[in-house]
Amino acid sequence: MNIVSKTFAALGGLAVVAGAAMAMPAQAADISTKDAYAAEEEYYAPASIWGPGWMIRARGIGVIPDEDGTGALDDLDISDTVVPELDISYFFTTNLAMELILATAPHDIETADGTNVGDIWLLPPTLTLQYHVDMGAFKPYVGAGVNYTVFYNEDAASGFSNLELDDSFGWALQAGFDYHLRDNWFFNVDVKKLWLSTDASTSSPAIDEEVDIDPWIVGLGFGYKFGAPAEPLPPLK
Structure with missing residues (x-):
């Protein structure tokens, strides 16, 4: 042919x-x-909104220490607190992301019998690598990473002097989800567990003991994903 x-x-x-x-x-x-x-x-989860790019979230978080002391600080009680948190994430792919959380929190410290030892502030920036599962508008994730906690503004209570907690590294695990609301906006729920140990000391009375703080961090908030927004379809005819 x-x-x-x-x-x-x-x-x-x-x-x-x-x-x-x-x-x-x-x-x-x-x-x-x-x-x-x-x-x-x-429409609720187009590739453009879940693809590579930056995302920021603002959350309210509850910091719930799971403390455990030794020696003179055995059965130590560190107060729970609620503070705002800023989260900066970068998505390498639709499923793989890295997250940095920034927050600072005040805590009161008491002994088992209710004696006030003092109060502190801690700043625990935490970096995690996350895997996100694409399920349409609902996108759960898990993550693991490292934490470095800075203690500052230590203030010893009456009867104690020179309260000090050493800065330290720790590990972190997390789980949560994002839910696409509309355009570039998301609702977020996030739970983290930090393994955090520090040396706590006072000069009078002379105390120098290891303390495990190991807080749970539970957060609710909203996120904004930079990139092409989702566009609604015209009405069906």
Whole structure:
């Protein structure tokens, strides 16, 4: 078969396909409607909004120490607290991201019998590597990473002097989810567990003991993902 014959054969095939499509308008309309509904469902989590890029979240967090002391500081009680938190994340892919959390929190310290030892502030920046599961509008994730806690503004209570807690490294695990609300906005729930140990000391009375603070950090907030926003579909007809 020469090139001219092949060309006419191809054109004939296209004509047959076009005629069949025009002969089935009802089926075509039905498929179009189904595709529109499917696209409407996909609107909640298009690839553009979940793809690589920056995301920031603002949360309110509860910091709940799971403390354990030794020696003179055995059965130590460190108060719970609620503070704001800023989270900066970068998505390398749709599923892989890195998160840095920034927050600072005050805590009161008491002994087991209720004696006030003093109060402190801690700054625990935590960096985690996360894996996100794409489930449409709902996107759960898990993460693991490292924490470095800075203690400052230590203030010893009456009867104690020179309260000091040493800065230290620790480990972190987390789990949570983002839920796509609309455009670039998300609702977020996040839970972290930090393993944090420090040496606590006072000069009078002379105390120098290891303390495990090991807090749970539970947060609720909202996030904004930079990038192409999701666009709503026109109404179905």
